[in-house]
Amino acid sequence: KNQVEQSPQSLIILEGKNCTLQCNYTVSPFSNLRWYKQDTGRGPVSLTIMTFSENTKSNGRYTATLDADTKQSSLHITASQLSDSASYICVVSAQAAGNKLTFGGGTRVLVKP
Amino acid sequence: KAGVTQTPRYLIKTRGQQVTLSCSPISGHRSVSWYQQTPGQGLQFLFEYFSETQRNKGNFPGRFSGRQFSNSRSEMNVSTLELGDSALYLCASSTVEGFVTGELFFGEGSRLTVL
Numbered sequence A: 001k002n003q004v005e006q007s008p009q010s011l012i013i014l015e016g017k018n019c020t021l022q023c024n025y026t027v028s029p030f031s032n033l034r035w036y037k038q039d040t041g042r043g044p045v046s047l048t049i050m051t052f053s054e055n056t057k058s059n060g061r062y063t064a065t066l067d068a069d070t071k072q073s074s075l076h077i078t079a080s081q082l083s084d085s086a087s088y089i090c091v092v093s094a095q096a097a098g099n100k101l102t103f104g105g106g107t108r109v110l111v112k113p
Numbered sequence B: 001k002a003g004v005t006q007t008p009r010y011l012i013k014t015r016g017q018q019v020t021l022s023c024s025p026i027s028g029h030r031s032v033s034w035y036q037q038t039p040g041q042g043l044q045f046l047f048e049y050f051s052e053t054q055r056n057k058g059n060f061p062g063r064f065s066g067r068q069f070s071n072s073r074s075e076m077n078v079s080t081l082e083l084g085d086s087a088l089y090l091c092a093s094s095t096v097e098g099f100v101t102g103e104l105f106f107g108e109g110s111r112l113t114v115l
Helices: none
Strands: A004-007 A010-014 A019-025 A030-038 A045-051 A056-059 A062-067 A072-077 A086-094 A101-103 A107-112 B005-007 B010-013 B019-024 B031-038 B042-050 B053-057 B064-068 B074-078 B087-094 B110-114
Touching: A004 A086, A010 A019, A019 A030, A019 A086, A019 A107, A030 A062, A030 A072, A045 A056, A045 A062, A045 A072, A072 A086, A086 B042, A101 B042, B005 B087, B019 B087, B019 B110, B031 B074, B042 B064, B042 B074, B074 B087
Parallel strands: A010 A107, B010 B110
Antiparallel strands: A004 A019, A019 A072, A030 A045, A030 A086, A056 A062, A062 A072, A086 A101, A086 A107, B005 B019, B019 B074, B031 B042, B031 B087, B042 B053, B064 B074, B087 B110
């Protein structure tokens, strides 16, 4: 069964500090892995999309890494800002018929001043 | 250009009723996909439409259905509503290749409450 597990479920960090979110998956056959940011009451917004051959991808202060061998990904937030308070969702896409997208449960990040 | 538009934003129904939600994709996007988001289950994929055809389907009962029109606008319908159907329903649009390989652009969602 395809699964995506994210950790931690939530974290609190001080403004200006860095943090790293984790995503482990068992989706097969792998197509790509995406990270989304979802503000409360809003729709998710894409941060990065990585295919099998990509190890690192950045979007401003957000840097995602992918280890396809261990089936792990991380999202690193550098110099956090209050606007980074949101849920971060890891999504893995499979190259197969039927249900192709598997979502992680998300990590809720709260940045405090 | 305008983003993905979902209507209505909020609605309240009672058990046994049915509901229809609407989604207008970004101009030029021909793929529309639907998702259910609940606190307990998180985001779950419902189905995806392209050129008025359902291309992909998630693991939801037949009470959940959808369709896409020739202008790429899409609707989803939930019949015989249950309390557990209370959720935020999100629509996303993408280019031809976008659903599987590329970027999804989400709307703000329709929040359904079933009493």
